[in-house]
Amino acid sequence: MKFLKKYWGYVVALVVVYGWFSGSLGPNVLVVLSAVAFLYSLFQAPVWCCAETRNQEFCRNNASGILMGCWIREHRWQKLKWFVRRSMWGRLFKRLFSGFHGVAASFSAVGTLVSASAAVITLIIKT
Ligand SMILES: [Zn+2]
Numbered sequence: 001m002k003f004l005k006k007y008w009g010y011v012v013a014l015v016v017v018y019g020w021f022s023g024s025l026g027p028n029v030l031v032v033l034s035a036v037a038f039l040y041s042l043f044q045a046p047v048w049c050c051a052e053t054r055n056q057e058f059c060r061n062n063a064s065g066i067l068m069g070c071w072i073r074e075h076r077w078q079k080l081k082w083f084v085r086r087s088m089w090g091r092l093f094k095r096l097f098s099g100f101h102g103v104a105a106s107f108s109a110v111g112t113l114v115s116a117s118a119a120v121i122t123l124i125i126k127t
Contacts, residue, residue, distance in 0.1 A: 009040025013108050016115050027122040034116035041109035042067040047102045050095040051075035058095045066096060066105050 004011070016033045019025030025033075042065045049059040049070035061070030067083065069075035082088040096102030 006046055009037050009045055010104065010108060012040065013037040013112055016112060020115065020118075027119040027126065030119035031116055031123065034112045034119060038109060038112040038116060041065060041105045041112065045101070045105035045108065047096060047105045048099050049075050049079075050092060050102070051078045060099075066102070066109060 012033055015025075016030060016037060019030050019033070044065050047063055047066055049061045049063040049072075051059045051069050051072075051074075053059050059070060059072070059075055061072070061075075063070045063075075067079065069077075069079045079092070082092050093106065096106050
């Protein structure tokens with residue numbers, strides 16, 4: 001159960017994928033599930049912090065979600081600043097992609113965002 005507690009968002013993301021391919025879930029359900037899994041990737045998925053430490057390396061403390069830093073408050077601010085400055089996104093993603101969890105969380109974030117948008121469009125077209 002500990003595993004589920006930590007990775008439940010990915011389970012939701014898998015349900016979303018299944019929903020799209022099987023056609024068994026309505027677009028309104030898919031919107032909700034995609035949004036939940038998207039927020040999970042941003043704020044709860046286990047990833048490395050990836051902020052820059054004093055000796056030019058990146059921080060490998062555990063963080064919750066790709067938007068959040070670790071327990072060091074400076075790191076959280078640093079990451080927030082990075083997200084505002086788009087020129088820093090490449091750097092951040094390169095670091096996130098050097099760890100398995102970062103890759104999983106990034107793909108999940110992008111995938112569920114696309115899925116949520118597609119589901120919203122489906123809803124608009126249908127009504
Ligand atoms: Zn950190």
